Amino acid sequence: MFATAARRTLTGLVPPKIATPGAVSSGTTSARTQAVIDFYSKLPKGPLPASERAGGLRGKFFEGANASGKPLLAAIFTLFTVGYVIDYQMHLKHHKNAHH
Structure with missing residues (x-):
């Protein structure tokens, strides 16, 4: 039970896998690829304010x-x-x- 609770809390901190065979071969419109794009689009860009x-x-x-x-x-x-x-x-x- 502790491992699943820890996994749930850390899912927002660990970036999704990019180069998995399933994500690469399924094309750019897959849900997994969209999740990767969403994750990296939320990261801050440019110098620190x-x-x-x-x-x-x-x-x-x-x-x-x-x-x-x-x-x-x-x-x-x-x-x-x-x-x-x-x-x-x-x-x-x-x-x-x-x-x-």
Whole structure:
């Protein structure tokens, strides 16, 4: 029973078979060929509309005409700076009690 329920729910996601011998030999007016034509005619055509494109940092820096590596360089610089500050503070705590 589970296999048939899963099959029923996935039938809309799996495209119909195109090159089956029955579909090819029956001509272009068969119901199966018409189902294939209907399926592919419902697929979106052309580029993705501007309203559905990625926004935020991804859309601003990593896609389109303004694509660059600035966020990656900023992340590396930030991690380096935070690491340096933590290391410096730990070194100051070391010198607080005794000198080397």
